[in-house]
Amino acid sequence: MSRGEKLLPALRWMRRYDSAAFGSDAIAATIVTIMLIPQSLAYALLAGLPAEVGLYASILPLAVYSLFGSSSTLSVGPVAIAALMTAAAVGEVTASGDVSATSAAITLAALSGAMLMLFGFLRLGFLANFLSHTVVSAFITASAIIIALSQFRHLLGIQAGGDTLGELLRSLWEHLPQTNYLTLLLGSSVLALLYFVRLKGVKVLTGFGVSRRRAALATKVTPVIAVILTIVLVKLFSLEAQGVAVVGAIPKGLPPLQMPDFSVDLVNALWLPALLISIIGYVESVSVGRTLGAKRQERIDADQELIGLGAANLASAFSSGLPVTGGFSRSVVNFDAGAVSQAASLMTAAMIALVSLFLTPLLYSLPTATLAATIIVAVMALVDFSVIRKTWKISKGDSFAILVTMLLTLSFGVEAGVSAGILVSISLHLYRTSKPHIAEVGLIPGSEHFRNVRRYEVERDPQILTLRLDESLFFANASFLEEYVQVATFKNGEIAHVILMCTAMNEIDYTALETLEAINLQLKQQGITLNLSEIKGPVMDMLVKSDFLTHLSGQVYLSQFDAFNDVKAKLGLA
């Protein structure tokens, strides 16, 4: 990869672009645009923002990601989970009435963008690994349920609200008597149509001889058909006058460029939600990018993705949009529709700009119930409880983390849920890595091999404690070894020699070295020697550089077999 390509990954596809690639990308861009129009509007409304903000977030961010992102098919824009998190964050700061929802969302996008860029420059992409996928999927399932429930008010034409499962259910129940039946009829019809197409659409179309791939793509266009149909219905029967809520006037024109509001109070209130949105958005984005990349043997660079997504969010903020991230469904559609490069996203951005410039008046009579039905069908596809059953069989710790995350998200909202998920993930990781695997080993008779005494019939001696350390030793797990040796030698007073078999010790840090010295010293006070065997080259280099070896009460042996025999000889046993 050249230096230029490292800074601007887009150069990679630009240099070998041709008309065939353009053709494929143009088709993909058209299909994605059709899919994005209702999605962008819907997610803006979900975030509690004017519909046009969603369109704005689908123009510049796409273009900027296409230049700086490392995935060739990831499609960036407003997504359901980030929209829900935006709604929660914006709701808190606008309660006082000093700030408009739009300017809070813009600041949120700016902070999120700046953080992602910073993490990218610091090459912290690896940190995303510490958010366990199972925890993320639990968070997404719970959020999807909250999102779906929050949309029922639009289907019913009522004023219900709330951030948690309890609040939403209570509010829906209280406002149920105000249901507008025309809205309910319209909304549930759209919902039924969308569900029918999702479940049976491909089957019906392939029955007519359409290829499976084309049929799958065609079903993605259904929301736009629903949009057009319901707009026509509203106009024909003057449904707005009969209480069917519509999107209303959307200003025509390109996104207004503007400086986000960076006042201290606003930044103070939004930096934590911005961090959480960044983390969740980034983890999802990289996971979608990797899934698609694997199919094309394309490597996703975790640090470059931080920069790409960060730049996209900054672009969104400066062009009056909300926080964006790589969306799963839109990226899959982009990929399946044949996009070969980020030129597809550039063209999508251009087409959405055209919509924003000329077509917004047509959207005036679009019922919000139609958008709500679109959201419900989209997010219900994210609900996945099977992970609880699957993890239960493999690891109870994972199941516990999932339940905690789901319950907290449903009971206390997205911010509590995702914070808990991150804490549970990291605690689980710290807990696991604080206990290195240590096995007591003995000699397999007639061989030179040493194996776990619990699994094999092996030769051992009550005066010799032979431990195999199955991990590198460093500050977080070193004291566990110290305690292990303490407990073992306090329990068995006969032990005269300890042999530590270091086959799997790839590294050692300063604290671990100090701990080894402490173990050596303590054993010496108990009249026990400490011996090491099978030390790897890099670790031996470090031991030599420190003065550990000069204090060592026992010896260092090349092989465990030598160590065992020599120690036995010292005891007069061999």
Added chain:
Amino acid sequence: MSRGEKLLPALRWMRRYDSAAFGSDAIAATIVTIMLIPQSLAYALLAGLPAEVGLYASILPLAVYSLFGSSSTLSVGPVAIAALMTAAAVGEVTASGDVSATSAAITLAALSGAMLMLFGFLRLGFLANFLSHTVVSAFITASAIIIALSQFRHLLGIQAGGDTLGELLRSLWEHLPQTNYLTLLLGSSVLALLYFVRLKGVKVLTGFGVSRRRAALATKVTPVIAVILTIVLVKLFSLEAQGVAVVGAIPKGLPPLQMPDFSVDLVNALWLPALLISIIGYVESVSVGRTLGAKRQERIDADQELIGLGAANLASAFSSGLPVTGGFSRSVVNFDAGAVSQAASLMTAAMIALVSLFLTPLLYSLPTATLAATIIVAVMALVDFSVIRKTWKISKGDSFAILVTMLLTLSFGVEAGVSAGILVSISLHLYRTSKPHIAEVGLIPGSEHFRNVRRYEVERDPQILTLRLDESLFFANASFLEEYVQVATFKNGEIAHVILMCTAMNEIDYTALETLEAINLQLKQQGITLNLSEIKGPVMDMLVKSDFLTHLSGQVYLSQFDAFNDVKAKLGLA
């Protein structure tokens, strides 16, 4: 250990207590009490509190720890670092003038106690392992420098102040012209005396035929001699009238029992400092307890220590004291003076109570310069820059963490320093554990052993990629393996089979299993089979429970040798 002993560790020594033990403990208690009187007063002044608060914190907390702590010789009370952190936290909340320093310190102790108890009940003692010892020592060195510098104002008799190295130096420089020369003479004489005794005391006394151990203990009494001498000097020459600052009136009596102030604002302002004090205090305490415990084959229970320290801090708060923790010097003196059980601490508490009841009027004329000299000599013993040089040879990452922690502590104060230390520690840990050690291995000709291709002359085949995973696989490191396999197979198009040698994989979690499935799927799309060898029992159980094996494109082999031969046979090579 009985159930009762688990709940109340003191039962262990109480059940076998006899008059010999009582004699040893009484001697130790007397020496520790003599040492504690100036220390308690000094650390209270360091924390910006009235001197008696230090005495109060040396009564009930000691008694309570002696019941619930798991160490038989740890001595709990006010210590230098915690006092400095208390000063920083208290300084922030008292700036507004609404709260007194004492009531802020009491709330701090209460919050810290409650947190430690909670962590103890949740059995989170293992989390202390994640604060690297090198980082803690860096923090202590920097804090000791700040503490020593902060005491120069008492030696000079001026009003300087500040929380950081820069502030302290500037303030000392500005106030230097106001130096009281009598105070300076008195203070520097005490400083010289204490340093002389520390450096040469043992040598001089052993020259007089005193045993080494007794000589070492005798030197610990010097601060009290300095206290008595300087009180006499102040009284004889009426030095107070000539501007030598003295401790002044200390109320006589037992610690007043009272409910800490838990008002919302105060708790909001103090919970984070309380958490930081808890963490640092706990880590230090456990490390002192373990060092002493090792000499007596006594195990320190990390979770029980949380409960013991937590209870001690709650006791301190309810008896008008400041945050306490296990002190290094006092515990070593206690141990060296022959304490055999926590009865020594109970007796120390009783003696300090007697001092507080009857002797405080005698302390009226004690110069603060004497206490400052005591503090300076005590904390300078904590300064250790050699760790930078030592870690530099072993691990640059450790040196970096040390420098960051030291610089931040010196430049921005203790809270910034310890927060940075914790973050750097955990990031270092996360970084290390996100990259499992993976080695490409080949067959050692004429054997059945496989070894790293970089270190040995081995047999390999360009169509077979054989990787040995040297660690357990779980969510935080699984994606590294995925990327490793991607990069290796993208680079070398010849590869037809991948064999993953799982010798060191002790565990696998759900995310890692999903990643293995993703690797399998991707390799399948590239026309490559994935094979596993030498899977351990527990991991195999999990693979069987999931349906991973039904999707596996290759096979599972008992030994790497079988796998290599079978795959070669498939390629028509064997």
